[in-house]
Amino acid sequence: MTAPEPREGIMELRPYKGGDAVLEGFAEPIRLASNEGALGPSPLAVAALERLGPELHRYPDGGATAMRQALAEHHGLEAERIVCGTGSDELLSQICRAYAGPGDEVVYSEHGFMWYKMTARSCGATPVAAPEVDLTANVDNLLAAVGAKTRVVFLANPNNPTGTAISRHEIERLHAGLPEDVLLVLDGAYAEYIEDDWYSDGAELVEAAQNVVMTRTFSKLHSLAHIRLGWAYCPTAVADVLDRIRAPFNVAGPAIAAGLAALADREHAVRTRAHTIQWRDWLAAEASKLGLGTTSSVANFVLLRFPDTAGRTAHDADTFLRQRGIIVRTQDPVGLSDCLRISIGNEDEMRTTLAALSEFMQD
C-alpha cells in the first residue's frame, strides 16, 4: 500500500502551540499568555459584529477595500500598497512562501518571534538565527548572517518575547546593508505601543525602497485577536505578488466589520495604550524589586528572568502561578527557558499576578 506523501521536511515541523486558554480547576483563569489586549475590544467593534447577523450568507469583499481605505486614512498611507490577511501570521507565511523556498535562507534575530523559524521551514527554506546582544536584535549580527542564499530577513520591532526594540536609525542601517534583492520584513505587531521619535514602524522605508514590507495586526492594541485581522504595507510589486497568492476571500466579513469599528474608536485605543504602558512599567519595576531580571519592554508584556536555583526557576514559577489560576508563557521554544513572558492585563490581574510572584520568591 502506498499513501500520499507530504513534501520533504513537512513531517519534521511541529504544530504552532499558542498560549493555554484553559486551566483545570479554574473556570475563569487569569489569561496572560498570548499578549492579547489588556482591556478587551472596543464596544463599537462588538456592536459592529452584532449588526452583521443578517449579512452572514454573503461573501465579504474579497479585496477588503473599505478596510484598506480606512487603514490608509488612519495611518497616512497609500491604500493600493496595503494587503489584508487572516492575522499577520498569515501574511508572514505568504511573504515567505512567495520569496523563499528550498535551498534559500531566511534570517531572523536569535530570540525572534517563533513563527519566523517555523514558517521558513514550512516553505522548505533554512532559518538562520543572528545572535542578539542583551536580548535585543543586533544589526551587525543580522547583516553578518545574510549571505548569497538569503531571501528574507524577518525582524519584529518591538520583538516578542523580549519586548525590546531597535531605533529608526538602526533599522535604516540594517536596510542600507542588505542586498537589494533581499526582502526586509519589519513586523510591527506591537508598534502602536511606542509613540517616541527614536522609533519608526518602517512605513517610510516601505515607500522609499523596493525591498521593505511592514506587517501589522489588530490582535494587540485593538484587542481583536479572535477575529484574525492583520495587514501588510508593501512596495506595489510585493502587494501585487501577495494579491496573487492569497485565498479569494482571505479576510472574513466579521474581521472587516470589527476592524473598521475598532480603528474608528480612537478613544478606546488611546486608553488601552496608556493603561498598558502604566501597568507594564509597574509590573517590570515591582518584579525587579523581587530580584527578577527584566528587559526594557516597549510592548504589551514583560519578560522576566528567573534564577536557576531549584525551586526558583521559571518552570517552578509557571507551576506556582498555574496553581493560583494564572496562565503565563514559558519561553523554551525561543531558547529562553529561564524566562516567563507575562502579558499586561487589567489592574486586578496585574496585582494578583504580582502578589503570586512575590509569594513565590519568598516561599
Ligand SMILES: Cc1ncc(COP(=O)(O)O)c(C=O)c1O
Ligand atoms: C511579533 C509578532 N508578530 C506577529 C504576531 C501575529 O499576530 P496575528 O494575531 O496578527 O497573527 C504576533 C502574535 O503574537 C507577534 O508577537
